[in-house]
């Protein structure tokens with residue numbers, strides 16, 4: 220068995236893992252192991268060949284592989300980051316042992332002082348949304364189709380219907396059209412799209428692909444292969460409205476119906492989870508409820524921009540390095556951060572006052588699209604901090620830079636983030 | 648030529664919705680765009696829309712494709728033709744990121760470049 224000791228062991232070599240490794244290396248971690256199950260670093264970015272990545276981070280629009288390339292080169296600059304490819308993590312123990320398997324080295328055991336969880340997320344599947352009907356071939360998640368088209372060179376179908384208007388679905392609508400397939404329709408169960416406006420315009424409108432809002436697929440037909448899907452309008456409770464059904468002939472149905480943090484490995488650690496994000500509960504340093512275990516990127520909460528994944532993961536890497544070097548102060552007062560009215564998720568879910576800098580950055584998503592709103596941080600009916608925004612959408616994460624001082628000398632046990640509307644006479 | 652189009656501005660996340668009109672004399676008038684960047688985007692969308700192209704080309708003997716990107720936006724109405732042309736291209740490994748894969752595609756003055764590195768068979 221391969222055995223080694225490391226300051227920081229990072230599980231996952233996608234954008235989160237790479238940035239965490241760099242963050243750890245820049246902050247004095249001496250031995251860093253970056254473990255990736257694929258045969259190269261970069262994760263999902265390598266199949267996201269479209270451009271639009273990195274505007275915040277690098278001030279230019281890069282393709283996914285270009286964005287990954289920048290971090291791959293950065294990782295290579297640090298000799299103390301050891302990259303383990305083709306290496307699958309089997310188990311992470313509460314004692315910070317990371318068990319792996321690799322075709323050449325066999326079973327491995329990495330003893331870490333600090334662990335960064337950076338496993339990313341996976342797609343919700345047909346089972347997760349329970350579409351009735353037959354089980355023919357030709358039903359794929361949008362990300363699987365993306366891998367087939369962009370890396371392996373296969374078309375998943377010739378006439379395609381896409382359920383869900385998340386960004387991957389929209390991007391695939393354009394991609395399949397450019398590769399010669401016909402995209403018959405994109406259906407979205409919500410009354411608004413979950414994708415970026417830019418993708419609606421450039422991926423659907425440019426190619427005259429119809430988008431049906433408040434519609435869903437109610438049945439899949441076909442014996443060996445999909446031949447047709449039944450679609451219907453939905454009511455306010457998202458239930459199909461009888462009598463509105465219509466059929467679309469197709470040989471392929473793609474599902475772009477959401478992403479779930481991939482926490483299979485973290486479950487055995489006994490750490491606290493947030494039901495809303497589907498990921499671990501963390502403080503602003505991205506430490507989970509177990510000391511020395513950090514999490515960052517989509518394993519923590521699903522991001523829409525990789526730029527924020529990189530920023531968050533550098534924080535996690537830096538924090539892990541400090542922990543491994545014994546520099547982290549004992550936990551101070553913990554303030555719970557809760558998602559209140561109008562807010563779907565907020566990360567971090569708590570603030571460790573002993574580890575807080577001058578500002579604490581809160582990432583949040585609103586529950587529904589809003590214009591002219593105020594995000595207010597409240598405690599016991601008092602507003603501690605407020606920020607106006609011209610627009611917020613569930614699909615676009617908002618960032619709030621909160622000065623630590625607003626928590627006061629004696630910070631409250633819990634603070635709540637809420638959406639308020641000055642123009643509706645709500646007090647702020 | 649008279650043209651009117653409703654356009655959603657994509658320059659910033661606000662996503663202003665407006666209208667652009669082109670009259671017989673070639674004057675462009677707009678409504679609904681709240682800043683300069685939006686105005687020039689809307690004008691260009693009506694008169695000469697442009698898009699970046701990303702697609703893949705085959706790698707000889709390789710089991711994976713090479714992702715490529717235009718080094719600058721292309722006229723929107725040439726996007727499909729360019730993509731079609733690139734389906735017939737095969738490159739030899741190794742490939743460096745940024746290497747020109749198809750120079751001056753369709754004579755449009757735009758190069759198609761590799762958006763990642765592909766190592767040679769040995770490496």
Ligand code: SF4
Nearest residue numbers: 656659662663682685
């Ligand atoms: S018009 Fe200006 S403010 Fe409106 S979306 Fe475009 S860039 Fe943004």
